[in-house]
Amino acid sequence: MRALRPLRHREFRLLWAGLAVSLVGDGLWLVALAWQVIELDGGPLQLSLVTTAFSVGLIGCILVGGVVADRVSRRRVMLAADLVRLVVTVVVGLLALGGALELWQLAIGAFLVGSAEAFFVPAFTALVPQLLPEDELLAANGLEGVIRPLALQALGPGLGGLIVAAASPGDAMLANGASYAISVLCLWRMRPVPLPARAEEPAPADLPPTIEGAAVAAGTGGLGAALEEMREGWRYVRGQRWLWATLLFACIAILFLLGPIEVLLPFAVRDQTGGGADAYGLVLVLAVYGIGGAAGALLIASRRLPRRYLTVMLLAWGVGSAPVAAFGYLEVLWAMVVVSALVGVCDQVGQVIWGTLMQRRVPAELQGRVASLDWFVSLGLLPVSMALAGPAAELVGVTAVFVASGVACATVGLAVLFGLRLRQDELAHPLDVPATGAAARAS
Structure with missing residues (x-):
């Protein structure tokens, strides 16, 4: 079946499996977040503030995430983003289970999860065409289009509701953390994927996750260099x-x-x-x-x-x-x-x-x-x-x-x-x- 052809490729199979599991976790997180706000005696205003914190992190970092995805190994960017989401959701879940969680901590956690999402999304989008032939990209995007609504709107929220009803919102957040752990494992098992070659420069290797390696791969030149790379993207779109x-x-x-x-x-x-x-x-x-x-x-x-x-x-x-x-x-x-x-x-x-x-x-x-x-x-x-x-x-x-x-x-x-x-x-x-x-x- 044409729609399943991309799954023949090992690297895409691992990437897609990690995404599918983490999307279920994202749907679960939405339910856990709402019920956790309620448990903290919050109402619509408090829930709005927490979800706004997530949006601020996402919107505030998304352009920087695009620059990083074009300058640093995309696989490693996704690994780092999922590790951040894993740590944040586990910490928030443990605080909730221990009765020590406060609303401001939940808002900070939502902000960090949104910020990590801002780095994950452009890196994922740009990595897929490096793993597949061009004539299978439509099917690959179709597979994402199948799993995303089912996971975010059906399976994830349904599972989250069951966990909250049977245990607590804190347990649901820990389950979300487990979904990110599976995604990290899938990304870790993928082979290194070099960045595409730029004009007048060779393709950099999948550098080790050191400060020096990241600086070389990113071509760091401070804020000015990052802004110039953003402008390069704008010029191309125009x-x-x-x-x-x-x-x-x-x-x-x-x-x-x-x-x-x-x-x-x-x-x-x-x-x-x-x-x-x-x-x-x-x-x-x-x-x-x-x-x-x-x-x-x-x-x-x-x-x-x-x-x-x-x-x-x-x-x-x-x-x-x-x-x-x-x-x-x-x-x-x-x-x-x-x-x-x-x-x-x-x-x-x-x-x-x-x-x-x-x-x-x-x-x-x-x-x-x-x-x-x-x-x-x-x-x-x-x-x-x-x-x-x-x-x-x-x-x-x-x-x-x-x-x-x-x-x-x-x-x-x-x-x-x-x-x-x-x-x-x-x-x-x-x-x-x-x-x-x-x-x-x-x-």
């Missing part, structure tokens, strides 16, 4: 119309879409489907979204990369988000579930293609920085979207906000695709035939 146009669409889509789904969907489920089943209904709608996303990832991963890859991606994201408008009108739960599944399928189809384009059209030595810019742009407007959703619903109503969300995403997706001539761009840069060099390199 020079690639397909790249900045897609990021522009993502900014608008996140602004219009994610806030209404996260903030207003619970009220739509409660008020429009009625009764005391609103909590169950919300869980069902979100879980089916994740299942739909996994199905969409598997669907696209089982096929070749479409020749019209930008067209398929932007139609999946733009037109595929239009059904969100129906959330404002639907009065039966099963209809909301169907819409949620459909949007989930389309979202992951676009995500898998996007991840593949980042790995195939962006030069290998820039992939860490470009991936970090992608995350920075995406995460930067998420708090704004959350903040605006509630006031917008008060001003024009929940129905109008959902209609505006669906229509805006579809309109902007079509405008970017046709108005910025991305259809010509995809024909000028065909990816349906893999480059022999990448296949030979991976073999």
Whole structure:
């Protein structure tokens, strides 16, 4: 089966196994964090502060993480990030079990976990194309697209709920630490992976984890050198119309879409489907979204990369988000579930293609920085979207906000695709035939 071909490669198999287990731990952490705040007599405000600390760590470090991922062994960056998350979650868990945990300590722990995530993500994105032939990258991103929603939205939270109910939030945090330990073991067993060669310089080896080795590999030159490398990533993005146009669409889509789904969907489920089943209904709608996303990832991963890859991606994201408008009108739960599944399928189809384009059209030595810019742009407007959703619903109503969300995403997706001539761009840069060099390199 085409979707499973990347698992033939030992190094990717280890990488994917570690990611899958740690994603289950991430889903478990979300439940443990919420219940730990409750056990500390906190409320929504306190939970918001803790989750904000995580976001600040992630957003604040993501651009630096991209620079490091392009200058230091990506495998070792991921190892260091997982070791930090392992230590933090174990310490927080032990403090909770000992009755010594305070809210400020939990917030610091969340900040450190978010900061480590900021280094892990761009390194992972940039490492995958070093392990596989180009014609298997779509399937590799599809495998990630299958496991990510299932682990984060289904298996992880479900396991976390069972552990909290049977034991305590502290035990759930220790279980999360165990998931990072497994990821560390998988990364440790991988063979050293050299960085891609830069222009005018040979590919550096997978240097030992010493201060001197890290300095040499990173090409350290202080803050100025790091800022210059960030600017190099920005210059590359500005020079690639397909790249900045897609990021522009993502900014608008996140602004219009994610806030209404996260903030207003619970009220739509409660008020429009009625009764005391609103909590169950919300869980069902979100879980089916994740299942739909996994199905969409598997669907696209089982096929070749479409020749019209930008067209398929932007139609999946733009037109595929239009059904969100129906959330404002639907009065039966099963209809909301169907819409949620459909949007989930389309979202992951676009995500898998996007991840593949980042790995195939962006030069290998820039992939860490470009991936970090992608995350920075995406995460930067998420708090704004959350903040605006509630006031917008008060001003024009929940129905109008959902209609505006669906229509805006579809309109902007079509405008970017046709108005910025991305259809010509995809024909000028065909990816349906893999480059022999990448296949030979991976073999």
